[in-house]
Amino acid sequence: MAANKRILLASRPPGAVTPDNFRVEETAITKPGEGEVLVRNEWLSLDPYMRGRMSDAKSYVPPVELGAVMTGQTVGEVVESRHPGFRAGDRVLTSLGWQQYGVAKGKELRLVDVSRVPASYYLGILGMPGMTAWFGLFDIGKPKAGETLVVSAASGAVGSVVGQLAKDEGLRVVGIAGGREKCDYVVRELGFDACVDYRAGRLNDDLREACPKGIDIDFENVGGEVLDTVLRRMNLFSRVILCGLIAEYSAAQPYAYKSLRSILVNRIRMQGMIVFDWKDRYEEALADLGARLAAGKLRYKESVVEGLENAPQGLIALLAGRNFGKQLVKL
Numbered sequence: 001m002a003a004n005k006r007i008l009l010a011s012r013p014p015g016a017v018t019p020d021n022f023r024v025e026e027t028a029i030t031k032p033g034e035g036e037v038l039v040r041n042e043w044l045s046l047d048p049y050m051r052g053r054m055s056d057a058k059s060y061v062p063p064v065e066l067g068a069v070m071t072g073q074t075v076g077e078v079v080e081s082r083h084p085g086f087r088a089g090d091r092v093l094t095s096l097g098w099q100q101y102g103v104a105k106g107k108e109l110r111l112v113d114v115s116r117v118p119a120s121y122y123l124g125i126l127g128m129p130g131m132t133a134w135f136g137l138f139d140i141g142k143p144k145a146g147e148t149l150v151v152s153a154a155s156g157a158v159g160s161v162v163g164q165l166a167k168d169e170g171l172r173v174v175g176i177a178g179g180r181e182k183c184d185y186v187v188r189e190l191g192f193d194a195c196v197d198y199r200a201g202r203l204n205d206d207l208r209e210a211c212p213k214g215i216d217i218d219f220e221n222v223g224g225e226v227l228d229t230v231l232r233r234m235n236l237f238s239r240v241i242l243c244g245l246i247a248e249y250s251a252a253q254p255y256a257y258k259s260l261r262s263i264l265v266n267r268i269r270m271q272g273m274i275v276f277d278w279k280d281r282y283e284e285a286l287a288d289l290g291a292r293l294a295a296g297k298l299r300y301k302e303s304v305v306e307g308l309e310n311a312p313q314g315l316i317a318l319l320a321g322r323n324f325g326k327q328l329v330k331l
């Protein structure tokens with residue numbers, strides 16, 4: 001059998017991630033033990049949280065150890081099973097990280113149905129990013145028809161789902177994205193009411209124009225200047241779902257927020273979210289997202305890097321905003 005290629009964390013980046021933070025290694029493929037399954041990974045998900053795992057700063061989960069396989073969710077095919085619940089040829093979702101093959105225990109695997117959607121969707125719209133959008137919007141945002149929602153990183157894995165769900169619920173939906181091409185996609189393909197290009201340098205004015213009745217819900221994926229500007233336009237008793245701060249993940253200094261007063265005077269409710277807190281309810285979101293997808297109500301875009309050895313470049317591109325849609329590696 002072929003050797004297993006894998007990518008290890010070689011060093012911790014002080015700022016932006018660079019290729020030399022990683023090391024490629026070839027090892028023998030491990031045999032599955034009793035109750036275990038050998039999987040050949042077909043897709044690796046690249047996600048912004050990986051920047052946090054490369055750092056040893058305290059967070060909601062421990063960092064990847066130096067010399068360990070980089071963490072990541074994968075979808076793949078069962079090659080050999082010593083678990084009664086899985087057979088060779090099954091497609092499974094698991095977290096085997098940045099490697100071609102891996103062994104997982106039965107409880108670490110979930111069978112996925114690839115008869116109606118591509119396997120890669122379970123890493124995106126029907127996976128962790130889709131769950132994040134669904135629970136953040138409905139459980140924290142509590143959207144009501146007629147309200148105005150703003151979502152940043154609007155063309156991305158989480159943002160694109162948030163906006164389409166909110167539109168389907170009857171809200172006015174305004175995206176924030178980097179560049180004309182992404183903004184055009186968000187309006188023309190995803191059906192948002194408007195999209196503001198934050199790189200154009202007129203974010204406050206453009207948001208005022210796009211949100212004539214102010215903002216009732218901010219689904220925040222970016223932070224920094226984007227969040228600071230959005231806060232200035234929020235309504236009385238509005239909500240902020242603090243999902244991500246990608247603008248700050250590689251920054252040398254935390255951003256110095258100037259608009260916190262708006263939270264006080266407008267009685268804004270701001271809640272941080274980590275999607276794992278909803279893990280017992282994933283099936284609920286999956287059923288609803290799957291139904292909306294089947295009904296043609298959700299559009300979805302992927303940004304694919306070919307080959308495991310290009311995963312570092314894929315992550316670097318994602319963290320610099322050069323992805324367009326859910327970032328994946330085809331193994």
Ligand SMILES: NC(=O)c1ccc[n+]([C@@H]2O[C@H](COP(=O)([O-])OP(=O)(O)OC[C@H]3O[C@@H](n4cnc5c(N)ncnc54)[C@H](OP(=O)(O)O)[C@@H]3O)[C@@H](O)[C@H]2O)c1
Pocket residue numbers: 047048049128129132153154155156157158159176177178179182221222242243244245246247248273274275276318319320321322323324325326327
């Ligand atoms: N809390 C949770 O449980 C949870 C779960 C999943 C994701 N998240 C967070 O949700 C956010 C979106 O994640 P995603 O997986 O959907 O990624 P994504 O949106 O597909 O990709 C990241 C996007 O962030 C945007 N961005 C804005 N400012 C940026 C900056 N200064 N540097 C780099 N990129 C910037 C870029 O889009 P533009 O070019 O449009 O700016 C980029 O395409 C991230 O903050 C992530 O950490 C949180």
